[in-house]
Each structure stands twice: as C-alpha cells, then as structure tokens.
Amino acid sequence: MAAGWTAQAKTPPDQLIIGMNMNNLLTLDPAAMTGNDIVGIVVNLYDPLIELDPQQLTHVRPALATSWEVNDADNLITFHLRDGVKFHSGNPVTADDVVWSMRRILHLNLAQASVWKSYGFSKKNVDEMVRSPSPGIVEIQLPKPNDPKLVIYSLAALGSVVALDSKTVQAHEVNGDWGNRWLTTNEAGSGPFRLDSWQAKDVLKMSRNPQYWRGEPQLTRVVFRHFQESQTLRLMIEKGDLDIAHNMAVSDVTALSHDPAIQVDEVKKGTIYYVAMSMKEPHFANPKVREAVRYLIDYQGIGKALMNGYGIVHQRPIQVGMPATLPDPGYKLDIPRAKALLADAGYPEGFDTTLRVLADQPFLNIAIAVQSTLMQAGIRAKIVTGTGNQIYGAMRERKFDMLVGRGGSGVEPHPHSSLRALVYNPDNSDAARLTNFQGWRTGFYDKQLNTDIDQALLERDPEKQKQDYFAIQERYDALIPALVPVSQMVDSIVVRRDVKNFLPHPSATTFLRDVYKDDSPQSAAQNAQPTGGKGL
Template sequence: MKAGRKVWSVLMLTLIIAVIAAGCGGGNGKNTGGNAQPGNSAGTTKTSTKDNKDVVIAVNANFITLDPHNASDTNSISGARTMYEGLLGFDENMGLSPALATEYKISDDGLTYTFTLREGVKFHDGTDFNSEAVAINIARIQDEKNNLRLRKSFAKVAKVETPDAKTVVFTLTEPYNAFLNKVAMAGMISPKALEEKGENIVKEPVGTGAFKFKEWVQGDRLVVVKNEEYWQVGVPKVDSVTFRPVPENGSRIAMLKTSEADFIYPMPTEQVSEVEGVEGIKINKVDSTIVRYVTLNTTKKPYDDLKVRQAINYAINKEAYIKVVKSGLGKKLDSTMSSKTQHYSQQNGYDFDLEKAKSLLAEAGYPNGFEAEIWGENDSETIKGMQFISQQLAQVGIKVEVKSMEGGTLSDMINSAKTPEEAKIQMWYVSWSPSSGDADGATRGLFSSEMWPPAGANTAYYKNENVDKWIAEANKSIDPKVAKDIYANIQKTIWEDAPWAFMGVDQIVSGSRDYLNGVKVYPDGSINIRQAEVK
C-alpha cells in the first residue's frame, strides 16, 4: 500500500507539473506597466551601459497607498520608504539603525523612551523636522477617526512630550518589547503638508527621505526624484526612480533583457536559470521573512471545522509547491513565521498525505469534498500558485474556483466587510512579511482577534483566547527569553488550529542590469533605493 501510494503521488505530481507548465509559464503577454517588447534570447544579451541617472524598477503589482501610516502591502511600503523616514530605520538584515533619531534611551521599567533627534533636517516642503513634528505625526496615527493601520502599534503610548526641539519622550501605559520596531515603521510626514493637503497627502507625499514625490499614475508608474537637500552627504546618487507595476512575469523579464527596466522584482523564479550568468544581467538572492499561505475563513462553513482545515493542509504537497510554483527557490513553511523572524519556533506535521486528508474530510461530513473559491492577486506567479492549490485539492474532491483580482480591488473586497458575517472571503492565497522585523509583526496583525478586517490582516477571522492572552503577555515582557517562550506557545497553538494552509517561505530573487548598484531587496521584500547608483 505504501509503495502504491508513492507511485500514485509521483504520477499525480507529474501531471500537475505538466498542466501548470503549459498554462502558466512566463511569456510575452500583455505588459500592463510599459511597452516592453520580447527580449533577445539569453545567449545574445550583451553587456550594457546606461548614460543617464534615471532608473526604472519593474514590480509585480500596483501601489495601493503612499501613506506611511497606513501601508500594509510590501509594494506600498517600498514606495513610501523612498520618501519617508522614521526615527529609526532598518538595515539590510532587518536590524534597527539610526535615521531621524541619532540615539535613544529606555527606562529600566520599559515605560519611557527618550529619543535625540537629528538636527538640521528639513521636510521636502522646506519646513523643519523637530520634536513637534513627531508629536503631530503620532497624534495622527493615534486618532481613531483616521483608522490607520499603525494605530494599534501605538495604542500603548500614553503621552508624547517635547521638552525641546531635538528631544521627544514617549511614555507607555505598559511595557511593549516591539515598540522600537514600530517606531521604525512610522514615517514622518510634514505637519505643514498634513494641514494644507489633508487627505491628498495619501497621493502627494511630503517626507524627509532621499527622494521626493513627482507623480503617481495608479497602475502605470510612481516617479520619485532626487532630494537635493537630503541630510546624508552624497545620497542619493541617481536623479530619479520610476517604479512600474508589471504583473505579467514574461513582460518583466523582457523589460530587463532590453534594459527598459534596470531592476525587476520579483524575478520570475521559473526563468532564473535562463538568465543566470548572462552578460549584462545580475541575479540577486536573499533569504527572506516572506511566508506564503492560504487563509481559511474560520467563521464560515466548512472552514469552521478544524478537521477540514487540517485536511486541506494534508492534501497539498508543499515540497511540490516549492518545486513547481517557486522553481525550487524557497522551502516548506514549518511554523507561522519564517526562520529569519525573531522568536521563530519550528513545528512538525502536515506532511503530504492524501489518505489522511480524505479521512479527515469524511469525519467532518464531506466524504466527496465540496466546492470552494480562492482569491489572489492577478500577477503571474500568484495565479500559478492558486492553480497549483486547486489541482492539489481536486485530488480529495475539493473543487476550487480560482479568482484573481487587481490588488486594490482585492483589498477593497476584503476590507469592505465590517463584520465577519459580511465577509465573502473563503480562501486567500497571499504572502506576509513582518516589515517591522519582529515576532509581534508576524503574529498580532495576523492572529489576534482584535485584528479582523478592516482593522488588520487576520483574514482567517481566527480567534483563540489563549493566543490573544499570550500576544498581550509577550508584548509586555521585558525579558527576551520569556517572550521567546511565549511566542513558542503561540506558534504551536496556531499551527494545531490550522487557520491557514501553511505553504512556503520565499527566497527573494531580483534581477538587475550590471551597471546598477545599490538597489537592494530586504528580507521583508521591501525595495531600498537610497544607495542606488549607475556606473
């Protein structure tokens, strides 16, 4: 019986690979972000040069917002970070680094954070950056009427004091061990611009960053230009950067080959071997904090049944997923977060087992499976992933309709539901990376019952009283060892509750022309262009 199952699994895997390769391979399809033509073959690509300092970066999806206090998708975070800075920032390993603050001190009880601000910094509109600007930004974040995504990250801030222009003091209601990471997420907006532009600040950013806003044409381009008055000497080194959303994989790779794009991310994984080692093109790989998963709406039948959720996990061959969808550039997800994320704890189980999946479905009252739908964005790789999942689940009788949508439309579909009863979402194939770099960023927004849409990204509508309690306890812990133990309990419990189909962890792959240096994709998937340089 074991040998027979193994042969059957191999035959099914071969069939799935053939179907997906035929239907979803990167091609020269419609380019929604530019006018790329099919590139030359890899063997004829020549070493290239660039005679200007205007850089083009092709990404896989649209920007949803440029509000640094409300961005949650990786592309929007990347766009906002070109123009905005926080008191702290992140280095290429997601460690904290100085930015608008040169230093900070934390009181022994973990309640008071005192920041010394960088002097001589100006916003893009010429106004001074100072402690009062920080206070105004935090007030905006905390204002419930604004309903910004960062609000819960600053909910424990009781008061913000500004004893002088270069000093700001945060007093918390209770210890919050992820606070510094949240501070790094909060880009500072010009108070003058907030007053004059109002809601238009979302589309017309005014920060302190190395680049200034020029234009944003939704679905076509975001253009930022050099900030001549930037506080860091010698930065930036290019005149402008244009981001172009190009969902179709084949179009992005064609743009790279023809130098219509100087940098592309993500690099289509199925085409890495085609261009790797080719003159004129560099391939960059980084281990990531990006996890791929399918949220299962735990408030709706049949996903409210634990056995159904577990069956879905057993029915999907995660190793085949990495091979087929990610071209081997990644690994199976074995917890609720990547091993590169703070306080990660490895879990066991949910190995591919069709018989176990069928048995669990039968026990749950679905011996013949059921009909379902899965949502996702409309880029090539996401569609490929959803089709793979649909093929896998069909083996146990779950008939999945694939529904791909543009990112903004998908976000509206999810966040327009004010209550779980209004939610139409069943399954959502998506990725998440804690852009704050901490375990809280990989946990609270996804699994706390306070973070159901539209307040957060808990699109599984998952609720576990112990998990809610532990998240609060972990945040209060000043001792990292205690926090690590708590997060281990959180990950184990969520893993067993299976509000997700746990898929994989990405290896980040980007491509660039060899004349471009300094553009980096961080482990959270955000693109950093501050050190971009054309040589």
C-alpha cells in the same frame, strides 16, 4: 509594454529605471499603505526616526533621531532629533511634525494602525502617549507593558512611522480626513527624493532632493515602470532598458542569472505564503474541515515545482531562522485522511466553495495546485482572481471563503512580529477592524493564545521566552488554525551590474539614496565574471 514607454539602448547614467508590477500600488499615504511594493517607495520620499541595517537586521541605525533611550521601567522611549532637516516644501522638520505624524496613524485607523493598536495605542490615548515635551524631543510612552526593543524595531522597519510635513498636509485636509485623499497621490516628506508624478498602473517618477540632509543623492531621478508580463521585464533588462526588475517569473530569473551583465539578489523575507479559510463561513468554522484542508495541500510538491526563487517550504507562523522557531510539523498531502475528516464533519461528498487569489505568480499556480488536491476529497473550489484590492479587500472585510495569499509581516527581527500578523487577534468583533491581522481577517480567535503571546513578549529571560514561543506554536497547531502556512517568501530581484550600492532590504525598506551607476572599464571587467545568486 507600459503605455508611453519608448525602448532605448541604455538607461541614462544618472537615472535608475525600475520595472515592477504596480497592480497593488493603491496609495502613497504611509498611514494607509499595504504590501511591500509601496514601502520601498515611501521610504525614499520620507524619513523615519530610525532604520534597520539591511545587512544586520538587529542593528538599529539613526535617521531623523540621532539617539534614543529607554527608561528603567521599560515604558518610555525618548528620541533626540537632529537639527536643520527640512521638508521638500522648505518647512523645518520638527518634533511636533513627528508627533503629529504618529498620532495621525491612530486617528485615521487605516491599515498601518493595526500594529500600534496591538501595542495598546488608540485614538483615545495616542495624543497623550506620543508627545514632544520640548523642541527636538519626541517621547513615546507605551500604554501597556511591552518589549521596548520590539517597538523600536517596528519604528525602524514598518516604513509607516515617518515624518510628514504637518503644515502642508493640513492645508490639503478635506472633511477631517487628515489629508488622506491628497496623500493618496502626493507626498509631504523630507526624504532623498521628491515625487514628480504618479500615474496608476503606468509610471511613478521621483527626482533627487538637492537639500537632503545626508547629502545630495547621486541619482537625479528614479523611475518605477509598470509591467505585468515577466517576459517583457526580462527583455527590457536584457537590452539595458531597465536597471532593476521585480516580480519576475522564476524561469526568466533563472535564464537571466547566466548573463554576465546581470546579478540576481535573493532576499529571504519574513512573509509567508498561506492558504486561508474564513471561520465566518460555516464549513470552515468546523475544525475537522480545517484539518482536512491541512492534509489537502501538497506542500512538498508546491515547493519543488512552483516555488523555486519564490519561497521555501515552511509550515510555522514564526519565520525561519529564529531561535524560537520550531521545526516544521511535517504535514503532507494525505487524501484518505482528509476524506475521513470531511466525513466526520458531515461532508462525505464534500462541498462547493470559492478560492480567491491574485492573478499573479506564484499565487495563481499555488491556487491551481490547491484546487486540484481539494477536488480529490470532494471540495469543489472555484478560483476567483483579481487585483490586490479585490482579493485582499474581500479578506479585510471578512467576506471570503478561501484565499491563497501572502502576509505575516516578519519585518521586525522578533518572533512577535510574525505572531502579531498571522496569529494574534485580541478582538474578534467586526467592529474592531484589525485589518492588518490575518487572525482577525480569518476570524480565528483563542483567548488563551492571545494571553500567551502577550506574556511571551514581556518575558526577560531569553531561554524562558524561547520556550514560551515553542508552546505558542504547539498550541496554535493543535487548535487547527484557519490559516495554513505553506512557504516562506524569497524575493528574487534582478539587477544590472553597473548599479552600485543597491542593497535590497528584507523588510522592503530598500534605501536608494546611496545608489549610483558605474560603467567604467573596471566595472565592465567585473561584469565579465561569471555570475550567480547573491543572498543577503
């Protein structure tokens, strides 16, 4: 149980209490955030220009921007901002704040800069490309040819391009850090909620913004509590001490799905569970070794035994459900074939390596299963567990051997979103620091593949573009990449039925501004109905 938490019979009717594992919650700075957990917090403290409808992802909705248009040349997006919006400080939200916030991402060059660098933005050109020619107008000029629809999707889905109160942040700047140190534990937004306090790996509290431009939220407070143990989460939400629970073990989710006071929202996300290898490590620089690993993963066994409620078997870099996604190639565990490949590579007796993984489920169970099948061909992988910063930090520094992880963005409803995160690597140098690109992290680089991805993005004929994406997947597969997709993520979120208007977002940008509780007799009668999973 989290420190300082006193069990109670029921959560207050005007407060939302959310239980989750907060080990990977490392910063509140939108420009530096990594992982889905922080996105769901940031989007409730800040406002974006635009947002994606959680029930129709290709529908872009207004937020700070009331309207926008793209020029005929497809290289300039113009946003018109709404009047009268104020930051939590009382300062007005201006076009200059929006421009400064986006420029800040590129100048800091932290985790969230990678996507924008792939679009051609840089520290050198962003001040020219992102501008406000007049009050209330923001222009984003694309530095290189691109699909403006994808850029709009990125602005709406990533959660990082939000309006920061530039005056407040600059007042806390230290040694030219653009306020990064201060924003690690503070906020300067205009969103529906204000940050009250955050104690790492314990509790984060936010209270409603009474001056919010959409109208005052019905909830007076939202509290995020840290729990590592799934059984504790199960006990707390069964008793009514939590309203929502994330990161629960499948066995506990399944048990709770039969409780008439609880529903389970199963949200398919674009992120992919994978086994990664570093091509900077001599063993995995050899394509035969990487191909051997491809046949040393029991995809179907892992899917059946370990991934119920966590994911579905998927072996392609582009997420399931898109017209451009090829059927799975059908790889299966094949020990004899893997042994032959290792012998051809010069490792008939196998070799020793390390396999990094989060000490959380389902990651650890996947790693144990992979370790077992690797051993059958002589690859002796020592499992190294740790926190997100320890495991993914080593990957971002390109200092790892093997790793079981989850990534791939996929938050934008466009094939390029998945390819950019998992495959694309325009600069394989250490100095490039493309830390949000799994291709760069693993050292996987193919010039032609990068060119093909760039060209497919610009193709305006839908059928031709689909065929281009088919060809990209086939080339990627033939090159025997350093990242092996295993499963596509399903996020199972447990919600008490008196919580209303909670719509978990596939891109993790779950908005809480319209959430409220209803324990009226009518709602209670609804709670008595049989329950089942609800998919979005």
